[in-house]
Amino acid sequence: MSREIKFRVFDLVDNKMYYLATSMISSLHVQINNSHWGLFDGAGMSICGSAQKDGVLMQYTGLKDKNGVEVFQGDFLEVKRDVEGYGHTSYGGIVLVEAHTCGYSLKLISPTEKEVEKTFHEGNDEMCIDSTSLWHIDDAENIEVIGNIYHKPEFIKT
Numbered sequence: 001m002s003r004e005i006k007f008r009v010f011d012l013v014d015n016k017m018y019y020l021a022t023s024m025i026s027s028l029h030v031q032i033n034n035s036h037w038g039l040f041d042g043a044g045m046s047i048c049g050s051a052q053k054d055g056v057l058m059q060y061t062g063l064k065d066k067n068g069v070e071v072f073q074g075d076f077l078e079v080k081r082d083v084e085g086y087g088h089t090s091y092g093g094i095v096l097v098e099a100h101t102c103g104y105s106l107k108l109i110s111p112t113e114k115e116v117e118k119t120f121h122e123g124n125d126e127m128c129i130d131s132t133s134l135w136h137i138d139d140a141e142n143i144e145v146i147g148n149i150y151h152k153p154e155f156i157k158t
C-alpha cells in the first residue's frame with residue numbers, strides 16, 4: 001500500500017505555511033539533500049530552509065480527518081472516544097502528531113499523560129489508556145485537525 005508523499009513548510013520569518021505535493025505542478029518546490037532541505041520559488045530563489053534555520057519541514061501522514069483535512073506532523077487532533085467500537089480504553093482528547101525516524105507518534109496534550117495516570121491509579125478506568133487506546137484514530141470520523149504547533153501554540157502545556 002502506498003500513500004501520496006506531500007510536504008508543508010512553515011516559514012518562521014513570514015509566519016506563513018506553504019503546502020507542496022509531489023503530484024502537483026507548482027511554482028514552489030522543496031529540495032531535500034541528506035539532512036538539509038530548502039523551499040524555492042519558480043525562479044529558483046530560496047524562500048526558507050534548514051541551512052538558514054528559518055523554516056520547518058513537515059510531512060503528510062497519509063491520514064485525513066472527518067472533514068477531509070490532511071493530517072501532517074505538527075498538527076493537533078481532537079480525538080473522539082469510540083467506546084462502542086473500541087471499548088472503555090478508547091481515548092478521547094487532544095493529541096499532537098510528532099514525527100520520528102520510522103513513523104509518527106501521538107503525544108497526549110489534554111488530558112496529559114500524568115492526568116490519565118493519576119485517574120487510572122485512583123481506580124477510574126473511564127480515562128484508562130493502553131496500547132489499544134488510539135487504534136481508532138485511523139477511522140476518520142473519530143479525528144479532527146484543530147490546528148498546528150505554529151498557529152495554536154497555546155495547546156502545548158509546559
